[in-house]
Amino acid sequence: MRGFIAFSKKEITENIRNYRLLIMLAIFLIFGLMSPLLAKFTPQLMEALMPNLAEAFENPTALDSWTQFYKNVSSLGLSLTIILFSSCLSGEYAKGTLTIMLTKGLSRPAVVLSKFSAAAVILTVSYWLAFGVTYGYTAYLWPGASLPHVFLAAFALWTAGLLYLSILMLGCVLFRQAFTSILFLLVVTVIMGLVEQIEQTAGYSPVILVSKNIDLLSGTVTASYFTIPFIVSIFTSAALLIMSIVVFNKKQL
């Protein structure tokens, strides 16, 4: 526990000094601001650029604002997060900086958990910052608009974000290079997508947490549709973290 706290503090310092935290906050803040603005002003833009197509973009609503938010965050936002954190262990392997830490009595599980926690905290702060900004801005631009399950939809994507981080963690522990960890994550993501395609397992995959958020807001799906993917996601994350620890315990540094 002592080692975990000390090493987590080090992780946070590291993320501040190598600007990861700053980049994350900046990216997500931009997404938070941009989503409602894009929704609001796309019709005007379209009118100016392509007047004959503008019909389709008329009367943007709060739902359009959230559509932008989920599109931006689930694709670009999460990708950038993954890219930024994919080097969290490879740098330590390459330089051998963990050696002295371990000889000071730092346990290997503490290394994995600290790395994950730091990434999770930074993602959480950045994500909810973006959510808060979009929420406030949407309420300001479309006063009186009320959508169901605004928080639940956001919570679903956040859970998925943490799942992606734990997949990445296992990748980082398994492979020495950041690039390979990202490939690993891609492979797992494709598998999760396939699980959703198969008839027998449709409705179980955590992919739902990143793809159906808008359907929840528009009322196309009900909240209960998210229950199973949510539970699957939590348990998968936990299992992945445990696997990461087990693998890391045996890893030659």
Place this chain on the structure above:
Amino acid sequence: MKDVLSIKGLSKSFGTQKVIDNLDLSVPEGTIFGFIGQNGAGKTTTMKMTLGLLEADGGEITVCGEAVRYGQTKNNHHIGYLPDVPEFYNYMKPLEYLALCGEIAGLSKSNTKDRSDELLSLVGLNGVKKRIGGFSRGMKQRLGIAQALLSRPKLLICDEPTSALDPVGRKEILDILQKIKGTTTVIFSTHILSDVERICDRVAVLHNGNIAISGTLSEIKTMHGKERLLLEFSQKSEVSQFKACEKIKPLLSQTEESGTEIILQGKDIVHIQRVVISVLAETGLCPSKMEIMESSLENLFLEVVM
């Protein structure tokens, strides 16, 4: 005397290459132990296994009575370790790094602070305010020694602690090692044999995955060392005349000759001296110099390794 470190039947292969082969080693408390061997002999490998950083194929390692297990770090609070090429977090300053080490090792904040200041001035880094990223290799080596000593370990393992240091730095580090001898047992590997002769009580030479020779310095020298007798004449012809004597001939099996010098070697130096002196008296030859050359660790090392 209690053994701080004992290794029994240790083996380690990398692929098909057997690096350590059934190695036995024990290091008694309170000694400065020199661990020598050629490049690639397996010194670093042995040290890493002692710290649980590398998995052994077989054998047992005990530190302060506790068995070392790969991947587990709880034994490590007894040990301070200086890696061969110490690497730190470049974005930290020396005091921050030591604070992190102290926190992980479970030292109190004030204790860490005092100890850090003390150690940084001991290794000559006091007042250095820049980030570690801007350190030279020798400075990193010094910081490495400071972190290794931070929690006053019972056993200090240094992998070539003096390799990156200038002559002054080397002397300082050797002095530090000697100073902590009372409280800390030191194992260090090195290629600089004069360092070993200067501060070590015991040495072990690692060769072909095994300890070729070990013991106290004087034990090793008397047991394995050959003593040498140097004779210098004023003319070359005198050397040949000396060699032509019947009594000298049996001693000539391992001589080295250069110019007017001749060096006789053998296990029983006293016998050689007697023979030589009687021959000199009989022939009337008169050397300009006659000297017993002490066997050096370097000669010994070469003999073992060649």
